[in-house]
Amino acid sequence: MPFAVVLRRLAVGLAPVVLTGCAGLSQGPAPLLNFQPESFDGAAHVRHFDAAPGRSCEAARRALLSQGYVLTPAQPEQVTGRKYFQPTAEHHVQLEFRVVCAPELGDAQAATMFVSGLKEQYVVRKVKDSASLGVGGIGSLSLPLEGSLDSMVKVASETVTDAALYARFFELVHGYLDRAPAPQAEAASASAASVPAQ
Numbered sequence: 001m002p003f004a005v006v007l008r009r010l011a012v013g014l015a016p017v018v019l020t021g022c023a024g025l026s027q028g029p030a031p032l033l034n035f036q037p038e039s040f041d042g043a044a045h046v047r048h049f050d051a052a053p054g055r056s057c058e059a060a061r062r063a064l065l066s067q068g069y070v071l072t073p074a075q076p077e078q079v080t081g082r083k084y085f086q087p088t089a090e091h092h093v094q095l096e097f098r099v100v101c102a103p104e105l106g107d108a109q110a111a112t113m114f115v116s117g118l119k120e121q122y123v124v125r126k127v128k129d130s131a132s133l134g135v136g137g138i139g140s141l142s143l144p145l146e147g148s149l150d151s152m153v154k155v156a157s158e159t160v161t162d163a164a165l166y167a168r169f170f171e172l173v174h175g176y177l178d179r180a181p182a183p184q185a186e187a188a189s190a191s192a193a194s195v196p197a198q
Contacts, residue, residue, distance in 0.1 A: 044163035046114050047170045051177055053077045053101035053111040059180040060099040060113065063172040069097065077101045092122040092152060095160070097169070115169060117160030122152040 049056045054076045061079045064071060069081030078100050085093040096118045104110035160166075 044166045045116055046112060049111050049113060051111060052109055052182055053103050054182040055180055056111040056113055057099060057101040059173045059176040062176045062180055064097060090124045094120045115166060119158055119160050120154060121156040122154050124150045125153050
């Protein structure tokens with residue numbers, strides 16, 4: 001029996017096995033049923049301050065900066081900061097805080113601050129590579145090979161629910177509140193300082 005015929009029969013015989021294996025790999029985890037983590041009880045994410053929204057968010061901006069957070073361009077009443085952690089060589093964690101300062105109804109010198117923390121976890125995994133091998137009469141076969149490059153793969157993303165963490169953040173903001181001017185006042189004093197005296 002010619003060698004090409006033997007290879008063709010072998011490929012036809014292995015095709016169902018390969019397809020079955022691929023089908024098993026493509027199936028992901030089953031969806032979670034009746035997963036309801038939200039209960040809307042407590043107020044860990046909110047705090048009232050006796051300061052205007054702009055001044056409250058300026059205090060929050062300084063509190064995040066004091067802890068090493070990298071801030072995105074801030075709006076007067078909104079602040080977003082991100083910090084990076086490397087607990088082990090294979091794990092990487094990113095923590096993002098989003099702060100929104102809303103005015104209180106009927107009081108321009110009071111604000112409600114809403115804070116939400118987002119924690120994302122990544123792990124280092126080897127990049128899987130494949131090499132194609134051409135076989136006459138059959139075509140080409142792809143063989144998986146272990147790659148030498150590492151990549152970061154996100155394995156978890158969740159909103160931080162630790163009430164004690166938010167309490168410490170609000171306490172830190174309160175400490176900066178007495179020294180934080182409103183953004184408009186800060187800009188006005190900076191422009192006044194830049195004007196030469198006559």
